[in-house]
Amino acid sequence: MKKLFAIVSITLLAAVILVAGGLLLSDDPMKKLESLAIRHADKLPLEYLGERLFNQHCASCHDNPATHAPTREALSGFAKETVIVAMEFGKMQPMAAHLSKQERGLIAVYLAGTAPPDTWLEDHRCTGEAGVDTTEYVANWGLGTHNRRYVSAEMSGITRDNVDSLQLAWSLAFPRVTDMRSQPAIIGDTLYFGDKTGKLYAIDRHTGCIRRHTEVLSGIRSAITVATLNDGRQLLVFADSMASIYAMDPLSLEVVWQEAARVYETSVITGSISYHDNRLFVPVSSYEVAVTGSPSHICCKSHGGVIALDASSGARIWEWHATPDATLQGKNRDGVDIYGPSGASVWSTPTIDTKRNRIYIGTGENLSHPATDTSDAIVALDMDSGELVWRFQAIPDDVWNAACLTEGANCPDNAGGDFDFGASVILAPRPDGGDILLAGQKSGDVFALDPDPVGRDGKVLWNRRVSNAAIGPDLEKTTTNGGIHWGMALSGEKLLVAASDPERDRPGYVPKPGIHALNLNDGEVHWQQIVERGCLIEEANKPMVGLKNMSMGKKIDLQEQYRCSFYYGLSSAITATAELAFSAGLDGKVRAFDLQSGEILWQTETARPFDTTNGVKGHGGAIDVSGQVLAGGWLYVQSGYSMFGQLPGNVLLAYRVK
Numbered sequence: 001m002k003k004l005f006a007i008v009s010i011t012l013l014a015a016v017i018l019v020a021g022g023l024l025l026s027d028d029p030m031k032k033l034e035s036l037a038i039r040h041a042d043k044l045p046l047e048y049l050g051e052r053l054f055n056q057h058c059a060s061c062h063d064n065p066a067t068h069a070p071t072r073e074a075l076s077g078f079a080k081e082t083v084i085v086a087m088e089f090g091k092m093q094p095m096a097a098h099l100s101k102q103e104r105g106l107i108a109v110y111l112a113g114t115a116p117p118d119t120w121l122e123d124h125r126c127t128g129e130a131g132v133d134t135t136e137y138v139a140n141w142g143l144g145t146h147n148r149r150y151v152s153a154e155m156s157g158i159t160r161d162n163v164d165s166l167q168l169a170w171s172l173a174f175p176r177v178t179d180m181r182s183q184p185a186i187i188g189d190t191l192y193f194g195d196k197t198g199k200l201y202a203i204d205r206h207t208g209c210i211r212r213h214t215e216v217l218s219g220i221r222s223a224i225t226v227a228t229l230n231d232g233r234q235l236l237v238f239a240d241s242m243a244s245i246y247a248m249d250p251l252s253l254e255v256v257w258q259e260a261a262r263v264y265e266t267s268v269i270t271g272s273i274s275y276h277d278n279r280l281f282v283p284v285s286s287y288e289v290a291v292t293g294s295p296s297h298i299c300c301k302s303h304g305g306v307i308a309l310d311a312s313s314g315a316r317i318w319e320w321h322a323t324p325d326a327t328l329q330g331k332n333r334d335g336v337d338i339y340g341p342s343g344a345s346v347w348s349t350p351t352i353d354t355k356r357n358r359i360y361i362g363t364g365e366n367l368s369h370p371a372t373d374t375s376d377a378i379v380a381l382d383m384d385s386g387e388l389v390w391r392f393q394a395i396p397d398d399v400w401n402a403a404c405l406t407e408g409a410n411c412p413d414n415a416g417g418d419f420d421f422g423a424s425v426i427l428a429p430r431p432d433g434g435d436i437l438l439a440g441q442k443s444g445d446v447f448a449l450d451p452d453p454v455g456r457d458g459k460v461l462w463n464r465r466v467s468n469a470a471i472g473p474d475l476e477k478t479t480t481n482g483g484i485h486w487g488m489a490l491s492g493e494k495l496l497v498a499a500s501d502p503e504r505d506r507p508g509y510v511p512k513p514g515i516h517a518l519n520l521n522d523g524e525v526h527w528q529q530i531v532e533r534g535c536l537i538e539e540a541n542k543p544m545v546g547l548k549n550m551s552m553g554k555k556i557d558l559q560e561q562y563r564c565s566f567y568y569g570l571s572s573a574i575t576a577t578a579e580l581a582f583s584a585g586l587d588g589k590v591r592a593f594d595l596q597s598g599e600i601l602w603q604t605e606t607a608r609p610f611d612t613t614n615g616v617k618g619h620g621g622a623i624d625v626s627g628q629v630l631a632g633g634w635l636y637v638q639s640g641y642s643m644f645g646q647l648p649g650n651v652l653l654a655y656r657v658k
Contacts (some may be wrong), residue, residue, distance in 0.1 A: 005417065019179045049560050050110025053103050053609070054238060057096075072111065079176045079197045081110035081219050081241055097296065112197075118175055124614040133188035137450035137631035141272035142487075143575070145352035147424040149489035149627060150576050155277025157633030158657055160579040163602045165658035166635055170208035171610045171651055174199075178648035180289060180638035183223035183272070183573075185236065192236055195442070196221025196354060200236075200253060205634065206586035207612045214253040216314045218242045223272035223349075223626060225313050226250070230278050235311065237280060239269035243374040245282060259314035263321070264302035266291065266294050271349040274359070276383070279317060280309040281352075281359050281646055285345035289367055292410040298337050299328045299410040300367035300401065304345035306359070308386060318386035320647060321345065322379075323372045325478030334409035341427035343367035343399075344375040349424040355435070356451060362421025362439060365398040369412055375399075376419055378439050378449060378458060392449055392458025394441055395419050419443040423487045423573075426522060427451070431493070436441055436461060436520065438495055440484030444468055446497055448523060464523035466516040467499040468509060480504040484512060485624055487582060492597055493520040496581045498570035503542075513569030515593055527598035535564035544643030558648075562607050565647055566623070573627030582621035586646055590637055604655070606639035607645060607647050621649025633657045 051487045054062075054072065062072055076081060087096035087104045096104055135155075143149045153159065169618040174180075174195045182194040191205040196219040202211040207339045222239040227247070229235065235247040235256060247256045261269060261282045271283035284303040303326070308317040322344035343366040351360040358380050369597070373391065376398045380389040398416030403409065423440035432437050437449040444467035467482055482501035489496045497517045501511035514530035541557075541565055566588035575582045580601070584590040586606025591600050604619035620639030624646065629636045634656045640649020 006361065041069060048110075050106040050113075052106070053099070053107050057099065058107065058484065060099065061095075064193070074481060075111045076113075077176055078178070078656060079109070079219060079463070080105075081196060082109050083108040094601045097294075098456075107109070113175070113314070118199075120175075120614050120616050121210055121213060123647075124208075124210050126204050126207070126211045130204065130211060131189045132421065132649060134248060135188055136226055136228075137186040137188075138183075138629045139185060140274065141186075141223040141349045141573075141626075142274075142351070142424055143629075145274065145276060146427040147349060147351045148426055148428065148576075149485075149487055149573060150491055153578050156577045156630040158580065158592075158630055158635060159576065160594060160601065162633075162657045163580060165357075166592075166602055166604075166655040167658060168604075168653060169206075169634075169656045170613040170654045172203070172208055172614050173610065173616040173617055174505055174650045174652070175614040177650040178621075178640060178642040180627040180640045180649060180652070182220045182238065182651075183638075184629055185224035186629060186631045186636075187225050187226060189236075190250075192250065194238055196220070196225060197239075198240065200224075200238075200248065202250070202253060203652075205631065205636070205654065210614075212253050214248070214255075215242070216240050216246055218517050222269055225273045225275055225280075225302055226573065227275040231312055232593040235273065237273050237311070239273060239282070241268070243269050243284075245265050245273065245280070245309065245314065247311070255315040259309060259316075261307050261309070263305050263307075264288070264304045270345070270347045274350040274352055275311060276352045278309050278311045281350040281381075281383075281556075282307045282309060283346035283348060283361060285347050285364070287341075288401075289343065289345065289364075290402045292367065293406055293408055295334065295408060295410075297410065299332070299339065299403070300342035301339050302367075303342050304363060306346060306350065306361060306381060306386065308383075319477070320381055320386040320388070322374050323366070326368075329369060332409040334408065338368055338410070339365055340368035341370050342378070343401075345420075346420040347420055351425045351427050351437075352383075353427055353435075353451065358389060358428065358449075358451075359383055360425040360437060362423065362425060362441075364420035364422070365400045365416055365418055367399070367401045367408075368515055369399055371399050372396045376421065378421060378425060378437065378443070378447070380451070380458075388456075389466070390453050390456050391451075392447070392459055392460070394421070394445065395443065419483070423484050426488060426490050426495070428490050438488065438490070438520075440488050442481075442483035442485065444483040444499060444501075446484070446488075446495070446518060448520075462523040464518055464525070464583045466497050466518075466528070468511040469502050480506055480509060480511075482509075482513075482569075485571040488578035489574040489627075490520070491576040491578060491581070494518070494526060494576075494595060496574045496576055496583075496595075498572070498574050498583050500567075500569035500571040500586070502567055502569060511569070513583060513585075515570060515580075515598070517595070517598060529593060529598040529600070531568060531570060531591075532565070533568045533582060533587070537564045537566055561647055562619075562621075565607065567622060569645055571624050573625070575627045575630060577630070582628045582630070584628060584637065586622045586624060586641075588620050588623055588639055588647060588649070590623065590628065604651060606651070607636060607649065610651050610653075612651065616650075618651040619649055620651050620653070623648030
């Protein structure tokens, strides 16, 4: 679900992109930077090296009021990944094109280092320790190994009868943050949350005070996964934006081990990490899909995959690669070398099937020719060896990259529609005692698959299109960034499907953003609830698609965006109970839908200012990527996602039933 570009297709890449730094490309990023410092200036501090580069290449504009460029003090208010994105993909790309990745990274480190310290942490520290409750309310992205995103009535404490009494109990705002994407984990009274600056917090989930915190080198990108090892030890496992995997002790927040999970220089972790039987399964994607928009980039050499790690030590057990290694295929129309095959990134969180000893993943499109049969596919892998068991390809020959948004030379001939499987596969029991796999695609299609097909090709049991994001073979009729993005949910025999569907001018395209309830067994529609913007937006305030919007620097007044967001569809993952489905929109609205009728029973707006409990200036925004989490009568919401025209925000909100 490469939400990176087109708003929702972009959000996956969005953080993918955030990941791209330059400091980031060795197994130990700090060692890479230290070696740079030695080569550049005899062990000078990294901040000094970055300041020197800034003075040489950036100060003439940013220190000159006449240019109206942001001052270095203003730039220091952003996380280092935000600065990197502007230089790698945004409107600063032409000015920074002559700098190496490492030099851009040093500038970002310098600017982030000049920001004031987070003094609020000491002022907001808890005075007591956590209670004795050790219940794992939220342990992973899928709220269970089968990725059903279902919370029992006992765990949730929120019902059809009390949901309308939900009220805001506390709120936290995080400095230098504009994007909230790492789904928290909850153990007992403690909520574990990671932010874009690289801080991991242990928060008292009832009061919002901070028990402990620590910091890693770059922004925390994946959900926090709780791994209970076979010897009884617990670890918090997550990926940062440089594709490093961390395993931390939940009590001390000390690092137990750290391991790089890159296959290529451009590798990044977009999905979250799954755990079973002392093994971690890490999905690998690539931000090369975005870098191809640069005319100087030689496309395309990276591909997606899965890495299995020993949960006790981080040692690699096996790797699965989505395509063979790329080889030279010829020249693009500008006469630059082009390589392939490539792509088939794994954006989704792996699904665990202990009965068959398999994991299931979804893949994205190929980035360059030749096309492979593993793109836009659902893939079953043997859990012990990583060998491919079977695969189902929904759309063959979908070859696409970001150059297609700007008519760049790297855009493949006969480009496809960019129809990833970004939503994690759901493994569900059938009434007849068998199992079924459910997969949602950016084309707007939901597929039900047999987990035991005959041979190497998957078998479709039923197919239902909930939106018409895929309406034709021509590029101009596709790439709307509509369809199904981050996740579906399953409650009983009802499959809840969110559709994003932005308003794009495409022949025959009628956006249908909203939530759809399908029957597990045959895909028939129980009900659908379409969401609306509820306000009028001027044509001039409608953003272009994804990276095109960033690179051309189209500026829209932020307050006008908050007043009326262009994006309002449902892109983030759904969370379901026996009676309710919680789904949030790109306009910041959080809704609770009645599972029987689709009626909206509760709604709140988060794209607004907040007087936060920790005293930091807070504002909500778009809600994308991670879904809401529920625990014992509490609902926790992250609000803010600024990538590619969406609404920035920096708040974690805690609602409780009255």
